[in-house]
Amino acid sequence: LRFDEQVHVVVFKSEVKGVFCAGADLKERAKMDDAEVGEFVRRLRNLMDEIAALPVPTIAAIDGYALGGGLELALACDLRVAASSAKMGLIETTRGLLPGAGGTQRLPRCVGIGLAKELIFTGRQIDGEQAFSMGLVNHSVPQNSEGDAAYQRALSLAKEILPQAPFAVKMGKLAINKGMEV
Numbered sequence: 001l002r003f004d005e006q007v008h009v010v011v012f013k014s015e016v017k018g019v020f021c022a023g024a025d026l027k028e029r030a031k032m033d034d035a036e037v038g039e040f041v042r043r044l045r046n047l048m049d050e051i052a053a054l055p056v057p058t059i060a061a062i063d064g065y066a067l068g069g070g071l072e073l074a075l076a077c078d079l080r081v082a083a084s085s086a087k088m089g090l091i092e093t094t095r096g097l098l099p100g101a102g103g104t105q106r107l108p109r110c111v112g113i114g115l116a117k118e119l120i121f122t123g124r125q126i127d128g129e130q131a132f133s134m135g136l137v138n139h140s141v142p143q144n145s146e147g148d149a150a151y152q153r154a155l156s157l158a159k160e161i162l163p164q165a166p167f168a169v170k171m172g173k174l175a176i177n178k179g180m181e182v
Contacts, residue, residue, distance in 0.1 A: 059158060063143070
């Protein structure tokens with residue numbers, strides 16, 4: 001995608017109804033030794049960094065659960081749209097773990113340090129409306145009978161972006177991302 005000049009916006013959605021991404025398989029992770037866990041987390045962090053570094057806008061369509069690494073995936077995207085009924089949270093602390101794929105850096109940039117600490121320390125899950133009120137998502141929409149309301153809104157948002165000059169959009173994204181580092 002990084003090198004495909006025909007791609008102007010990427011929308012991330014799940015094919016599983018009611019779940020955006022439920023995070024890592026903790027049963028699988030429990031079978032790993034320390035070295036394997038370290039490699040697993042490093043690869044996840046690299047994947048999220050690659051998604052964040054895509055030169056085109058990325059939109060997460062959160063139509064269900066986005067927990068742990070699932071919320072970290074959404075946070076790696078530029079924009080997030082959630083169904084009001086979606087459930088989100090960096091729940092790792094409830095499992096004796098730490099968000100390891102960028103959530104501890106990306107969540108405070110979205111919602112502020114104090115609120116990010118509260119959400120991470122408590123492992124609290126929030127719905128799409130709460131996420132919108134705190135700035136975690138750009139839009140919260142009522143879920144539809146097909147279970148894809150966030151995806152439909154994400155497509156509308158992508159259609160608003162598509163007519164804009166691709167180079168200007170890419171440079172705008174780059175300028176914003178670099179500016180956040182200074």
